[in-house]
Amino acid sequence: MVKSIRFALAVLAGLAAALPAAAQDASALTIYTYDGFASEWGPGPGLKKAFEAQCNGCTVNFVAADSSINALRKVQLEGATTQADMILGLDTATAGEARTTGLFADHGLELTGLDIPVTWTDKQFVPFDWGYFAFVYNKTKVPNPPHSFEELIAMPESFKIVIEDPRSDTPGLGLLLWIKAAYGDKAPEIWKGMKPHILTMTKGWSEAYGLFLKGEADMALSYTTSPAYHAVSEKDENYAFAEFTEGHFPQIEVAGILKSSPHQDLAKQFLAFLTTKDAQLVIPTTNWMYPVIDLGDELPAAFYAQPKPAKVLELDEATITANSKSWIDEALAAIQ
Known part of the structure; x- marks a missing residue:
């Protein structure tokens, strides 16, 4: 266990040093997520491009861990020094543990018209696929x-x-x-x-x-x-x-804003964006999950084959x- 913690801290030190300078900017949003989401074949690049096109000069920086659980652990280890504004990729099985950390802010969004297998009332986490x-x-x-x-x-x-x-x-x-x-x-x-x-x-x-x-x-x-x-x-x-x-x-995957983020408004804009059609069109054929809104005929028929x-x-x-x-x-x- 001690060895694992030391290794994690070493990784975190390198991560902090490697973060782009833009992550410190008022117009930059740093999102911790899992590696598949941030990869070139995942939804990260497409979401980054679509959001940056509408957010008046902001920059989105995805920082990848090997899992969403470890993304949460990174924030817990980094504490007040974390550069993360958000964590994306937790799910309804891990949201409870994440909530008990007290790290997450209420999103304040009115989430209507969702197409998911549960009624969504969560005040801190926003679903983006399932x-x-x-x-x-x-x-x-x-x-x-x-x-x-x-x-x-x-x-x-x-x-x-x-x-x-x-x-x-x-x-x-x-x-x-x-x-x-x-x-x-x-x-x-x-x-x-x-x-x-x-x-x-x-x-x-x-x-x-x-x-x-x-x-x-x-x-x-x-x-x-x-x-x-x-x-x-x-x-x-x-x-x-x-x-x-x-x-x-x-499994319903979610994203949440950290209370420590100095970019609360920009983070809320990104959360709201995640449930829009522009974002949801990106996710099914990059993260290979169901969208959280009804895309109708724009969702490939293969998702309905079975x-x-x-x-x-x-x-x-x-x-x-x-x-x-x-x-x-x-x-x-x-x-x-």
Whole structure:
């Protein structure tokens, strides 16, 4: 643990030194996010261009961590010295923990017309995309996928899945909550039954999905929207998600303004921008998630190729915040 903290502090020192001078300017907005969002193939560049075109000379600077959870940790470590104005990429499973830090300001926005699976009343965080956690497979290689966790457990031991670590990655935490919401106190039994099928638990989504694409595993924990990526970008319609009869747990990704930001008005402008059509048109085919507003025919048909799960599972924020650490310990103990 000490070694990890020292390493994190060293990274943070380098990060602070590497921040562009513009991050100090009154017209610059510095946003901590995860690496996939800020990458050249992610939504970051398109959102930056679109927002800068309408914000009267401002500059948007994305600073990437390897996950949104670590973006939050960076701000916590940096404290009053942080250059971040916002954190983008937390989700409804981590928002409660983030809220308890007291770092986030109310956004003050009237959010109407959202197209998401819950009624949105959050005063600090603004949604910008969403999806359901699901196991993705290739139909040519897995013609008969499991349709429940119990069917997965009953598969031959040679049938392998790859999942993400709930301590470091939001999909990993999402799987934990998915199983808990579906099975409650029986969750440890499900984890124990899944153990022979888990090829590995990776630190993040990219590593897990990469192993799946290399053929190392039969299914990967991802999203119901992942097949749309293959259909649109690769013209490959052989990917699908396995709909589970227990239902599926949603992830809604959010952004929030830090109280310490000296650019509150500009940050609120960016939050408001995230839910506009200009921003939402960028996100589906770069972050490969559902938009938070109805884009109609402008959303590629691949997002509708497979119906959304019929049953939606839920856990309230207070329950998640109070129990997630013990649930993580419970799951890890079952598969070790």
